[in-house]
Amino acid sequence: MNKVLMSGNFVIGEAAIRAGCRFYAGYPITPQNELTEYMAEHIRNAEGGVFIQSESEIAAINMIAGASAAGIRVMTSSSSPGISLKQEGISSMAACELPGIIVNIMRGGPGLGNIRPSQGDYFQATRGGGHGDYRTIVLAPASGQELADLTMDAFDLADKYRTPVMILADGMMGQMMEPVIFKKPKPRHYNEKFMLRGAGDGKSKFIRGLLLDPIDSEEHNWKLFRKYEIIKKNEPRFEEHRIADAEAVIVAYGTAARIAKGAIKRLREHNLKLGLFRPISLWPFPEMQLRSLAAQVKKFIVFEMSTGQMLEDVRLALQGYADVEFHGRPGGAVPTPAELANVISKICDKRD
Amino acid sequence: MIIKTFFSGFGGQGVLMMGISLANSAMNKGYHVTYLPAYGAEMRGGTANCTVAIGDEEIASPVSSEPDYLIVMNSPSLFTFQNKITSDGTIFLNSSIINDRPKRQDVKVVCVPCADIALELGNSRVANIIMMGAFIKVSDIVTSEIYLKCLETIMGSRKKALAEINRKAFAAGYDYVKA
Structure with missing residues (x-):
């Protein structure tokens, strides 16, 4: 094909x-x-x-x-x-x-x-x-x-x-x-x-x-x-992108994840070691897979085109094992990778 | 390598068609490609624009922060989008109906009077293909053979007369500019 x-x-x-x-x-x-x-x-x-x-x-x-x-x-x-x-x-x-x-x-x-x-x-x-x-x-x-x-x-x-x-x-x-x-x-x-197509000679079927x-x-x-x-x-599904040497990980799904990948590419050119964790199944949320990443990475940045919804699932998954930051653009606004890269680098610069 | 091109103009000028034809030809050359139209409650005469990203590696973001090429088919697009293009990028503008020129000094400008050429060819609707002729020659992303073959496939085989005028229009734009 x-x-x-x-x-x-x-x-x-x-x-x-x-x-x-x-x-x-x-x-x-x-x-x-x-x-x-x-x-x-x-x-x-x-x-x-x-x-x-x-x-x-x-x-x-x-x-x-x-x-x-x-x-x-x-x-x-x-x-x-x-x-x-x-x-x-x-x-x-x-x-x-x-x-x-x-x-x-x-x-x-x-x-x-x-x-x-x-x-x-x-x-x-x-x-x-x-x-x-x-x-x-x-x-x-x-x-x-x-x-x-x-x-x-x-x-x-x-x-x-x-x-x-x-x-x-x-x-x-x-x-x-x-x-x-x-x-x-x-x-x-x-x-x-399970198909309602007439009982025929068998027992009557019903769905209610x-x-x-x-x-x-x-x-x-x-x-x-x-x-x-x-x-x-x-059934949890997810993708990890440039995780191996990452010091901070962006968590994003769908379109937001595409923009995040663009931002990661830009930031890596400035030696910021970032990776992406992208849930593919949102329910079931890849909870254990994300939690196991916290053994390696201590900073997670959730990026969504909302005011922060998946953010809650990320917090539940990480259970306080790592810091969770958030950036969101709700209401139909779509940031460019350059804009997101700016925000992320500011978040990474922030001293704990 | 990732090259991002931003097409803009009035709805009805074939702005999205320019993007689709470029995306298709780049795909046929074996590149990774994304085509992202701006959609909205628009109609003929409203604004239209689209972004085409072409790369020899996976394209992370279909959204462009700073496109390498900007094609503007009308004045409002020039004002709205000239600040978007990357330094050293190239702006192609439809000089038949755009009297202003970009304020920026750090970009190359290619002026193509494509609406005038289109009228000379006897079909005002091929202005976009004339612009594509100029764009394909300067950008050198795909060859004109690949582009024209793709264009024919997209337009469909039923419209043989269209294929002919498109070919002429493409050649006119291609010959108008220096590589």
């Missing part, structure tokens, strides 16, 4: 269709419109592919929940305000153990905010923005290639754990073009007993999120909890 130059939104769409996504519902919102547009154009070329431009974001999430219950690989996408609307549906999918992919191409918030790239939805994504004791797997790609790979992986994870998976990127990832090679998707493993008996409901919650514990153990 040749390299192709595609915008991030298109890459997600193409990767999803290749991974076997056959039902997409979505409602337009900038900066993810091109993904909806791509699905409208291309999913029908795949056998059984269905595209629906729904009447609202809420309708879209419930449509994919329905198609997922019928055993189809499903996806919906939106940007920050639209994702807020989907939260009830996501909670419901988690409760009903329905696999499905929710793409959030984040923009500036809160409220309608603006349409510039931002990372203000970290809490909403990683804590589960809906009600109840649930978690969603959250993957944060930082390049065109990763958008392709993680989209395909997201479908496998969703099936494997029967849970909604969120792809958390931002407007810059969605709009930027990079060369991409699409990998061959793995064959799907999803037990037919309403459990009136508190003891049943408690047991269901513990069952979900045990599943999340397994995910926490098996």
Whole structure:
């Protein structure tokens, strides 16, 4: 397969269709419109592919929940305000153990905010923005290639754990073009007993999120909890960049990590030994992996395009074993690598 | 080596197209590349700009602090972005409609009257490709063969007439400037 130059939104769409996504519902919102547009154009070329431009974001999430219950690989996408609307549906999918992919191409918030790239939805994504004791797997790609790979992986994870998976990127990832090679998707493993396609001669199947008996409901919650514990153990993903001789480490994800890499390159030319720790899965957060770095590095600088959300997870992971500093640009502002390098060098100069 | 180029102008001048065509040709030459458009609630006549980073190593940041090349297709872009370019960088400007010149003394300036040349060629819409002809010759990032082949692929095979006028426009810009 040749390299192709595609915008991030298109890459997600193409990767999803290749991974076997056959039902997409979505409602337009900038900066993810091109993904909806791509699905409208291309999913029908795949056998059984269905595209629906729904009447609202809420309708879209419930449509994919329905198609997922019928055993189809499903996806919906939106940007920050639209994702807020989907939260009830996501909670419901988690409760009903329905696999499905929710793409959030984040923009500036809160409220309608603006349409510039931002990372203000970290809490909403990683804590589960809906009600109840649930978690969603959250993957944060930082390049065109990763958008392709993680989209395909997201479908496998969703099936494997029967849970909604969120792809958390931002407007810059969605709009930027990079060369991409699409990998061959793995064959799907999803037990037919979870698909509502008529009972046939067997026992009737049902999927529900309403459990009136508190003891049943408690047991269901513990069952979900045990599943999340397994995910926490098996699925943390991260990248380490120029860590070996680093005296301070920047922690950043997605677009922010790309800018941080640029800043690191500049600072290393001035003999500041910096590295990058980039969580790829935001939930499960690569907690132990980051903590083990504290044996070697005593200064961590969290950089986010928000006022400091992942910062909390970094503090929890480091448990006071190292100093944690923070720099943030919320609300849709994107710093240049030069600006970030300035800030970081000031932080490093600061005497303890 | 990482080379960052910043294209800017009015929406409708083909500013994003210039970036996409450069990014595609650099990819075909085997370089790492990123193309980052500024998107917004803009329309024809609004502002448009994009950043293309090209490198023989992994490109850390697609955002550019100080681009090496700045292409300006209209006056507002010149005022807004001339301070962005790195020292010793090159500014390409559409001298048909930009009467001012950069205030900075530490940059090279290449003036291409691309709107006028385009009118001579009989199609005002190819001004951007004329500018690309000048840019490809001076920057020498990719050869004109690679660029033109890429441009044809992007424009699609259905538009044969376009390929011809684009070729002419590219040659006009290429011949206008000294390497």
